[in-house]
Amino acid sequence: MTSNKKAGFGFAIIAIAAAAIVPLVAGDYYVSFSTEIAIMILMLSSYRMVVLTGEWSFAHVVLQGVGAYTAAIMVKDWGAPFPVSLVAGAVVAAAVAAVLSFPLLKMRGFYFLMGTFGAAEAIRLLWRKFKYFGGTRGFSGISAPYLEVGPITIDFGHPASFFYLALAIVVVCLLVIWSMEQSRLGQIWRTIEQQDVLAQAVGIDTRRYRRIAFIISAAFAGIAGVLLAYAFGSVTPNRFNLNFALYLMIWAIVGGTRSFYGVILGGIILMGFDESLRFADELRPGIYGIILILVMLFWPRGIERLVGLDKLFAPKAALPDSGSLAASTKGDAR
Amino acid sequence: MSVLSLKGVTKKFGGLTAVNDVNLEVRAGTIHGLIGPNGAGKTTLFSLITGFYTPTTGTVHLDGEEVTSTSTSHRARKGLVRTFQGTVLFPDQTVAQNIANGMLATASGSWRDWFSESQAYAKNRDHEVEKLLQFARLTDLRNAAARDLSHGQQRVLGIAIALAAKPRVLLLDEPFTGMTASEKDRLVEMLQAIRQSGTTVVLVEHDMRTVMKLCDVITVLNFGKVLTEGTPEHVRRHPEVMSAYLGTAA
Amino acid sequence: MQFLIETLINSAMASAASALVVVGLALIFGVMRIENFAHGELYMVGAYAAWYFGTSLGGGYAVGFVAAVMVTAMIGVFMEVFLFRRLKENPMGPLIVTIGVLLVLQTAAAWLFGVNSNLLVDSPFAGAASIAGINVPWHRLFVIGAAIVLLGGLTVLLRTTKFGWALRAVAQDKDAARLQGISIGAISLLAMALSAGLAGAAGALMAPIVRISPYMGQPIIITAFIVIILGGIGSLEGAILAAIIYSTFFTFISAYFDSTVASIAGLCLMLLVLVVKPSGLMGKAQKV
Known part of the structure; x- marks a missing residue:
C-alpha cells in the first residue's frame, strides 16, 4: 500500500508539474483551455463524492452556478476581492445544498435524480426570471482578480497568471477531497454505496452521511463556479442547464467513478476530445450519446480500467473485476 | 436486569395483526431464543426490535432508554x-475491511x-480487526474478497x-440456516464465547435442536402472541408448543 | 370569457397529447422498471416521421401517422433488444443508456433535417370550428378525439386481451408471471413497441400544430416525468389523470402569468409530491 501511495504521489507531482509548464509552451488560447480543464476536473471530482454514496444527481451543475452567481453579484454589487468571493461562493453553494438536502435526501435512486433535477431547474429558472440575477443574459464584465502586495502586483487578467491561480486552488481542493475520501468519512460513504442496510445495522446514519457528501461536494462545486465566473468574465443561466448536467454525468461515467484518478483522467481526455470535436459542433451530443451507450454496454468501469492504473491507486483491497455501476448504483426506489 | 424490554408491543398491517400485545424481557448476559411456527410473527417482532418497523402500540426499551421509534x-x-x-x-471488499467497516460509526473519534x-484510530482498528479475525477463524482469509468465501464463512463474517x-x-x-453440522457446532461455540464476554444474544431460529442446546431462555410465539416463555426444559415439556408446531405442519 | 374558453380548449388539447406521451412512459416503467429519458425524443421522431412520410414523400397525413407509429415502435424494439436486455443486472444502467439514446436521436434529427428547419405538416382537417364565438382549428379537436380513441383502445387492450392480462401480470410481479408461463422477454418487447408507438402517435398528432425541431422532446419529457411522479410511478390511470390536471394547471398559469412561472410552479409541485406523497396520486405506497 505504501509503495502504491508513493507511486500515486509521484504521478500527482508529475501531473501538476506538467500542468505548470503549459503556459510556458502554449499560447493564450490553450492556457485558457487548460484553466477550463482544471475547473472541469474539480467539478468531476466533487461530483464523485455524491456518486460515492451511490446516488446520481442532476443538481451539481446548478450548485456550481450558485457559486458563479454569488461571485458575480459580490463583484458587481459590492466590489468584493477575489478571496472573499471565493469563500462566499463555496459557502453559499453549500448553504443552498444544505437547504435542498432536507427534501432531497429523503429520496433515493430515480426519485433523487428527479428531485435534484426539479430543484436545480427551479433555481435556474429563478435566475432567468429575476432582474436581480441578470435575467436570461446573466452578468458580464466580471473583472479579473488583482493582487498587490507591497511592490509586487499580479494581474490575474492575463490567462497564464489566472491559470496558475486556478491550478493552485484546484490542486488544494483535490488534496482535501482525496484525504476525505481516504478518511473514515470516505469509508463510511463506500459502505453506504455498497450495502446500505448493513451500514445502518452497524450504526451508520446513512441519510446524515449522504447529506454530508451532498453539502461538501456542493461547496467544491461552488468554488468551481467562482473560478468559472472569473475565467469567462461572465455568467449566464444557460451555462448551467440540463445539458451540462447530462454531460457531467456522462463524463463521470465514461471516466470511471470508482477511483479518485478515474474522473481526473477522464476529465483531461474528454476535454481534449471535446476540443477536437469543435469542427463538428452539431454532432457532439450524438457522439457523447454513442460513447455513453458503448461504455455502459461493454466497459462499465470507464477509462480508468482501460489505462489499467486502477490497481496502483486502489485502496487496500484489490478491485473486483466486474460491476462497478452495478454495485455502485443501487436505486432502491423501485 | 433486562437489557432489552418490549412492553405491550402490537403491530398491525391494515386489518392484519402480525404481533399482538407482546411483552418480552431479555436479561443481560443470556442467550435468548425466539421461536415459533411459520407466520407466528417472529420476523415482524425482529423488525420491531431492530427499528425497521415502529410498533402500532407499545414500547421498546434498550437498557432502560426508550427507543420505540x-x-x-x-x-x-x-x-x-x-x-x-x-x-x-x-x-467487493476484503474480509478485514468488512470487519473494519463494522466499527466506523461506533468507534470513538473526532471530526478530524x-x-x-x-x-x-487506525491502530485501535487494526488491533480490533485482528482479534475478530482470530475469533471468527478468518485470519488466513483476511485479504480475500468477501464474495469469495463459502456460505458458512460468510455467515460468520456477518457476525x-x-x-x-x-x-x-x-x-x-436465523444464523444457522444453510450451515453444515460442523459449522453449526462451531457457531454454537462462538455464541457461547460471545455470551461469556458479556454480550447478550437474541436469536430467531428455526433449528429447534440447536436452539434447545444453546439458549438460556426461549420465547415461543404463535399467532403473533407469546405462547410461553422459559428454559429449554420448560418449553420442551409445554404441551401447547408441540401442538402449535404440529398444527401448522399439518 | 373568450380567453377562458380558449384556454380551456388549449388545456384539453395539451392534456390529450401529454396523456398519450405519459401513458407510454408509465407503461414501460410498470412493466420493465425503466425510466426512459429518450421517450420525449420518440415523440420528436414521430413528428419528423409524420412530416417525412406524409408531407415530404407525399403520402398524406394518414400514411405519415402510421409511419410515425411504426418507426418509433421499431426504435423501441431496438432499445429493448440491444440495450435494455443487456443491462438487466445494472440497476441504473437502462436509465443511463436512455440518456445516450436521447442524445443520439436529437443529433440525428438535427443532422438529417437541420436545427432551424421550418417543416410544415398539413392536417387533413383544415379550417376551424366556431365554438361560442371562438375559432377552434379542427385539428385541435381531432387531437383530443384521437387521444380519447387511442387511450380507450389501450384500456380495452389491457383489460380484455390475453396480452393485456400478461402485461399486467408482469407489471405486478415478474416472478409470479414467469411461473405462470408468461415470457417476460416477449412482453417487454411488445410493451416497449407499444410505449414507443404511443409516443410516436402523439408526435404525429401534434406535428401540424407545433414547431417541429430536434429539441421539441425536451420540454415534453420534463413534463412527462413531472406528470408520472404526480400520478404515481407505474400507474396508468394515475398518469392519465395527472396529465389532465397538470396540463390544465400549466396552460392556465402560462396563459395568466407566463411559462417560466408555470415551469417553476410545476417543478415545485413535483418536489412537493416527492416529499409529501412519493407514491403520487394513484401509485402504490412504496418506500423511497
Whole structure:
C-alpha cells in the first residue's frame, strides 16, 4: 500500500508539474483551455463524492452556478476581492445544498435524480426570471482578480497568471477531497454505496452521511463556479442547464467513478476530445450519446480500467473485476 | 436486569395483526431464543426490535432508554446490533475491511477523522480487526474478497462485522440456516464465547435442536402472541408448543 | 370569457397529447422498471416521421401517422433488444443508456433535417370550428378525439386481451408471471413497441400544430416525468389523470402569468409530491 501511495504521489507531482509548464509552451488560447480543464476536473471530482454514496444527481451543475452567481453579484454589487468571493461562493453553494438536502435526501435512486433535477431547474429558472440575477443574459464584465502586495502586483487578467491561480486552488481542493475520501468519512460513504442496510445495522446514519457528501461536494462545486465566473468574465443561466448536467454525468461515467484518478483522467481526455470535436459542433451530443451507450454496454468501469492504473491507486483491497455501476448504483426506489 | 424490554408491543398491517400485545424481557448476559411456527410473527417482532418497523402500540426499551421509534442506526449506536438472514456483506471488499467497516460509526473519534485518519484510530482498528479475525477463524482469509468465501464463512463474517460495532445486545436472524453440522457446532461455540464476554444474544431460529442446546431462555410465539416463555426444559415439556408446531405442519 | 374558453380548449388539447406521451412512459416503467429519458425524443421522431412520410414523400397525413407509429415502435424494439436486455443486472444502467439514446436521436434529427428547419405538416382537417364565438382549428379537436380513441383502445387492450392480462401480470410481479408461463422477454418487447408507438402517435398528432425541431422532446419529457411522479410511478390511470390536471394547471398559469412561472410552479409541485406523497396520486405506497 505504501509503495502504491508513493507511486500515486509521484504521478500527482508529475501531473501538476506538467500542468505548470503549459503556459510556458502554449499560447493564450490553450492556457485558457487548460484553466477550463482544471475547473472541469474539480467539478468531476466533487461530483464523485455524491456518486460515492451511490446516488446520481442532476443538481451539481446548478450548485456550481450558485457559486458563479454569488461571485458575480459580490463583484458587481459590492466590489468584493477575489478571496472573499471565493469563500462566499463555496459557502453559499453549500448553504443552498444544505437547504435542498432536507427534501432531497429523503429520496433515493430515480426519485433523487428527479428531485435534484426539479430543484436545480427551479433555481435556474429563478435566475432567468429575476432582474436581480441578470435575467436570461446573466452578468458580464466580471473583472479579473488583482493582487498587490507591497511592490509586487499580479494581474490575474492575463490567462497564464489566472491559470496558475486556478491550478493552485484546484490542486488544494483535490488534496482535501482525496484525504476525505481516504478518511473514515470516505469509508463510511463506500459502505453506504455498497450495502446500505448493513451500514445502518452497524450504526451508520446513512441519510446524515449522504447529506454530508451532498453539502461538501456542493461547496467544491461552488468554488468551481467562482473560478468559472472569473475565467469567462461572465455568467449566464444557460451555462448551467440540463445539458451540462447530462454531460457531467456522462463524463463521470465514461471516466470511471470508482477511483479518485478515474474522473481526473477522464476529465483531461474528454476535454481534449471535446476540443477536437469543435469542427463538428452539431454532432457532439450524438457522439457523447454513442460513447455513453458503448461504455455502459461493454466497459462499465470507464477509462480508468482501460489505462489499467486502477490497481496502483486502489485502496487496500484489490478491485473486483466486474460491476462497478452495478454495485455502485443501487436505486432502491423501485 | 433486562437489557432489552418490549412492553405491550402490537403491530398491525391494515386489518392484519402480525404481533399482538407482546411483552418480552431479555436479561443481560443470556442467550435468548425466539421461536415459533411459520407466520407466528417472529420476523415482524425482529423488525420491531431492530427499528425497521415502529410498533402500532407499545414500547421498546434498550437498557432502560426508550427507543420505540428510533432508527436502526441509532439503536446500533446504542448497542443493539443485528445480523441478516441472507448473506449481507460488503462483497467487493476484503474480509478485514468488512470487519473494519463494522466499527466506523461506533468507534470513538473526532471530526478530524473526516479529513484524515488518525494514527490512534487506525491502530485501535487494526488491533480490533485482528482479534475478530482470530475469533471468527478468518485470519488466513483476511485479504480475500468477501464474495469469495463459502456460505458458512460468510455467515460468520456477518457476525464478526456486527461484533466490530461492539454491541451489548447482538440480534441474530436465523444464523444457522444453510450451515453444515460442523459449522453449526462451531457457531454454537462462538455464541457461547460471545455470551461469556458479556454480550447478550437474541436469536430467531428455526433449528429447534440447536436452539434447545444453546439458549438460556426461549420465547415461543404463535399467532403473533407469546405462547410461553422459559428454559429449554420448560418449553420442551409445554404441551401447547408441540401442538402449535404440529398444527401448522399439518 | 373568450380567453377562458380558449384556454380551456388549449388545456384539453395539451392534456390529450401529454396523456398519450405519459401513458407510454408509465407503461414501460410498470412493466420493465425503466425510466426512459429518450421517450420525449420518440415523440420528436414521430413528428419528423409524420412530416417525412406524409408531407415530404407525399403520402398524406394518414400514411405519415402510421409511419410515425411504426418507426418509433421499431426504435423501441431496438432499445429493448440491444440495450435494455443487456443491462438487466445494472440497476441504473437502462436509465443511463436512455440518456445516450436521447442524445443520439436529437443529433440525428438535427443532422438529417437541420436545427432551424421550418417543416410544415398539413392536417387533413383544415379550417376551424366556431365554438361560442371562438375559432377552434379542427385539428385541435381531432387531437383530443384521437387521444380519447387511442387511450380507450389501450384500456380495452389491457383489460380484455390475453396480452393485456400478461402485461399486467408482469407489471405486478415478474416472478409470479414467469411461473405462470408468461415470457417476460416477449412482453417487454411488445410493451416497449407499444410505449414507443404511443409516443410516436402523439408526435404525429401534434406535428401540424407545433414547431417541429430536434429539441421539441425536451420540454415534453420534463413534463412527462413531472406528470408520472404526480400520478404515481407505474400507474396508468394515475398518469392519465395527472396529465389532465397538470396540463390544465400549466396552460392556465402560462396563459395568466407566463411559462417560466408555470415551469417553476410545476417543478415545485413535483418536489412537493416527492416529499409529501412519493407514491403520487394513484401509485402504490412504496418506500423511497
